[in-house]
Amino acid sequence: MLTADQRKIFEKTIKKRELASFGRKPSLGEITDNRWLDWHKGHKHVQVKVSGRGRKGDESAANVLVDDQSPVYALDKGDPNYDSTEDAEKTVFREKTLIQGSEAYDRVKAYKMASEATIEEYFDSNDIAEAGLRLRGLEEPLYxxxxxxxxxxxxxxxxNRxxxxxxxxLSAFYPSVISGKQMMRGFVDLAASVHDLKLDVPDAIETISTFIARGVVDDILPPKFAEVTLAGDPTCQGPDAQTVASKAxxxxxxxxSTDRVLHAWGHFDKTPYEQAKTELEMLLKEYLESHDVTEARRRLHDLAKPFFHHELVKKALVMMIESDKDSNAPAILLGLLHVLNNSGEVSAVQMTKGFTRVGNLIEDLSLDVPNAKERFEEIKKLAHETETHVSVLIDDSDREAF
Structure with a gap:
C-alpha cells in the first residue's frame, strides 16, 4: 500500500519516541495552610502602566501613565514584584502603599474576600447574571x-469546566461590568505573579498563556497585548512572565489558532462524548498538518479518557481509507498509531476495538469510497507487518466505562 517515499515517512514518524513528561499538578488540598497563607501575603502588588483597551490594533494603550484616579497599590514591600524605582526613560508609576489597619487597606481586603465568595458561588452555579449583580454591588470600579x-x-x-x-x-463582563483598563491591569498583574503561582500550580505558565490568548480571541484584550503590553511592562520582565507572553x-x-484557543478547555455545550469526539478529530487533523508526535501524545494524555481511545483509532483509519491515492496521510497516521501502541498509550484492546468498529462500518464507507474494503484490508496487513496492531480477543460483555 505504501510507496517507497511513504514508507520512509512512516519510519521517520515511528522514530519520534520522545516521551513527554506529563506531571500531575497538586490539588489545593495537598498544599499546606502555611503555603496558602504565604500566597495571599505575596500577591498584593498591583503595578501596571496599561490603560483602556483602545481600538483594535492600537498599541498606544500600553503606554498610558497611571494617575491618581486609578491608584496602584503595593500592600507589601516584601512582595517579589515590588519595585519602588522610577525609570526616567519610561513610565513613572505613582505608588500608594496601604498601611495595615487603614481604611483603604480594609476596603481592598474586603473587596478581595467578597470577590472570592462571588467566584466560588459562580463556579457552583454558573450563573453569570448573579455574579454580575454581586460584583456591581461592591461598587468598587477601581478594584x-x-x-x-x-x-x-x-x-x-x-x-477545564x-x-x-x-x-x-470575563467575556460577558467586558466592558459593561469590567472596563478595558481594569481587564488589562488584572491580566498584567496575573502574569507578573506567575513565578509564585507555579509553585502551587506547576502548569501555571501554560494555563495563564492560554487565558491571555483566549482574551485576545474573545476581543477583551488588544491583539498585541502579549507581545507589546506584557513584553514591555516593568513588572513582567522576569523569565516566567516573559515566557507567558511568548507562549500566548x-x-x-x-x-x-482561533478554533483551538476557543476550545482549549473543551466544548461545554456538548456532552462529554461529543466533546471527546471533537477533540480527537482536531488532534488528528492538526497532526496531519504538523507531524508533531509529541504534541499529539500530550493532547491525547490531557483528554484523560483512555477507555475512549478506540475512537481515535477509528477516526485515524477512516481518514486513511478516505485519503487520496497518492496522499501521505496513511503513512503519517499509521506511524502515530504505531508509536501510541508501542508506548502503551493506546492499549491492544482499544486498538482492536477501533479496527473492529471500522470493519463494521466498511459497507457504509464503500458508498463514498468504492474500494474502501480493499484499502482497509491493505491497512490491516500493513499494521500487522509493522506490529502496529495485533488482534486480541475482546469479551463483549466487558463494557469499559467512558
Whole structure:
C-alpha cells in the first residue's frame, strides 16, 4: 500500500519516541495552610502602566501613565514584584502603599474576600447574571483588576469546566461590568505573579498563556497585548512572565489558532462524548498538518479518557481509507498509531476495538469510497507487518466505562 517515499515517512514518524513528561499538578488540598497563607501575603502588588483597551490594533494603550484616579497599590514591600524605582526613560508609576489597619487597606481586603465568595458561588452555579449583580454591588470600579486576577487564579487549580467558565465570565463582563483598563491591569498583574503561582500550580505558565490568548480571541484584550503590553511592562520582565507572553503570542499566531484557543478547555455545550469526539478529530487533523508526535501524545494524555481511545483509532483509519491515492496521510497516521501502541498509550484492546468498529462500518464507507474494503484490508496487513496492531480477543460483555 505504501510507496517507497511513504514508507520512509512512516519510519521517520515511528522514530519520534520522545516521551513527554506529563506531571500531575497538586490539588489545593495537598498544599499546606502555611503555603496558602504565604500566597495571599505575596500577591498584593498591583503595578501596571496599561490603560483602556483602545481600538483594535492600537498599541498606544500600553503606554498610558497611571494617575491618581486609578491608584496602584503595593500592600507589601516584601512582595517579589515590588519595585519602588522610577525609570526616567519610561513610565513613572505613582505608588500608594496601604498601611495595615487603614481604611483603604480594609476596603481592598474586603473587596478581595467578597470577590472570592462571588467566584466560588459562580463556579457552583454558573450563573453569570448573579455574579454580575454581586460584583456591581461592591461598587468598587477601581478594584476590578483584583477580581480578574482572582478569578483566573482560582480557576488554575480546577478542572477545564471552571477554566472555560472563567473565560466565559470575563467575556460577558467586558466592558459593561469590567472596563478595558481594569481587564488589562488584572491580566498584567496575573502574569507578573506567575513565578509564585507555579509553585502551587506547576502548569501555571501554560494555563495563564492560554487565558491571555483566549482574551485576545474573545476581543477583551488588544491583539498585541502579549507581545507589546506584557513584553514591555516593568513588572513582567522576569523569565516566567516573559515566557507567558511568548507562549500566548505563539498560541495566537498558530494555524487554526482561533478554533483551538476557543476550545482549549473543551466544548461545554456538548456532552462529554461529543466533546471527546471533537477533540480527537482536531488532534488528528492538526497532526496531519504538523507531524508533531509529541504534541499529539500530550493532547491525547490531557483528554484523560483512555477507555475512549478506540475512537481515535477509528477516526485515524477512516481518514486513511478516505485519503487520496497518492496522499501521505496513511503513512503519517499509521506511524502515530504505531508509536501510541508501542508506548502503551493506546492499549491492544482499544486498538482492536477501533479496527473492529471500522470493519463494521466498511459497507457504509464503500458508498463514498468504492474500494474502501480493499484499502482497509491493505491497512490491516500493513499494521500487522509493522506490529502496529495485533488482534486480541475482546469479551463483549466487558463494557469499559467512558
Amino acid at each position: 476590578e483588576h483584583f477580581f480578574v486576577k482572582k478569578l483566573i487564579t482560582m480557576a488554575l487549580d480546577r478542572g 471552571e477554566k472555560e467558565a472563567a473565560s466565559a465570565l 503570542s505563539e498560541q495566537i499566531s498558530q494555524r487554526f
